[in-house]
Amino acid sequence: MQSINKKAISRIYGRGRGWAFSPNDFVEDFSRDQIENALSGLCREGKIRRIYRGIYDYPKFSELLQQELSPDFDQVAQAFARKFNWRIQPSGDAALNLLGLSTQVPGRLVYLSDGPNRQYDIGNYTLEFKKSALKDVGFKYRASGLIVQALKALGQERVDDTVIAMLSKQLDDAVCKRVLKDTVTATGWVYETIKRVCGGRG
Template sequence: MTVAAAILAEANNLPEGALISAKELLHLGSREAVDQALSRLNKSKELMRIGHGLYVKPVQSRFGVRAPAPEKVVARLAETYAETVAPHGAAAANRLGLTTQVPTKVIYYTSGPNRKIKLGAQVVELKHAPNWMLLPGTGRAGEAVRALVWIGKSHAGEALSKLKRTLLESEVKELVALRRALPGWLSQSISQRLMQHG
């Protein structure tokens, strides 16, 4: 079995979005042989190069071949590099019903460095963000924080009034509890809108 065939056999057993890098394939051949095989598999479109030395396996669907879902690739990147990653504020605002605008770009915040990954025709951007913007990663309170930052200071009040009606009570409490970690304007808006009675 050639090195390329062996790499492909391993790739076929991986879940969608799993990262493939030469470092993890050195049991199949020398670094040079593995690099050459990965390059060949990329040219023959059996693997997709998404960044320096990183590959993913395209997904075969009944509609043909597509790139793996961005959120799956981003989740694997976060796991591999021990980063915290969260969807951008525009996506969070859309999901929480604060805007009907659908983001045209796929952007994620990360605790790691800025970088772009290419998934077929789509470019996924990872932007470094301060820790408070990544807390808590995937919960709705965290989404609310990122959505409010994207909406901005002047419209945060009305967005919070809406969130007070749509979030669960436990999520509102969680958002209130995050105030200490947030910038002054945001912390103040949350106090004013969410802690008033009635």
């Protein structure tokens, strides 16, 4: 049992603080009983944290506050998606937050999903998965969907030079090339904005 705990924690530590996961992330190497027992034990030892039934994280720690920080909502969403084999796409405020266009973490974070409608209350926020048409979650690259959803959440009238500059800074030439090809089916003004963000780098 000790060696299973050691193997599990070594993989968790390897992912770094903030990583969220479920037993499903380990079933290739361990039986379900083994990994569930190991994760329960690591939880009791305070090495990992249980944040929802069947979902854990390796919490980030604030030296300044001398306490564990809230779970990383995007990591948690991805852990749910892997657990249930959903494809997901951050929507609205979640997309804005991940791209640094909003620093407020809203109380409700919505992800589009090709799975069923579900919502989970985690700490101070609600994580909601909304069943959506595949075209909304079907981009090949995560960056593509993130930018499309953030622009839609802002709305055309709120996209100014500052927003363009902030997005542009986050994309290198290779990503621009992939995103431009990937989002060609996006709404007219959204695609035109992405072309401005990439500024001829595609």
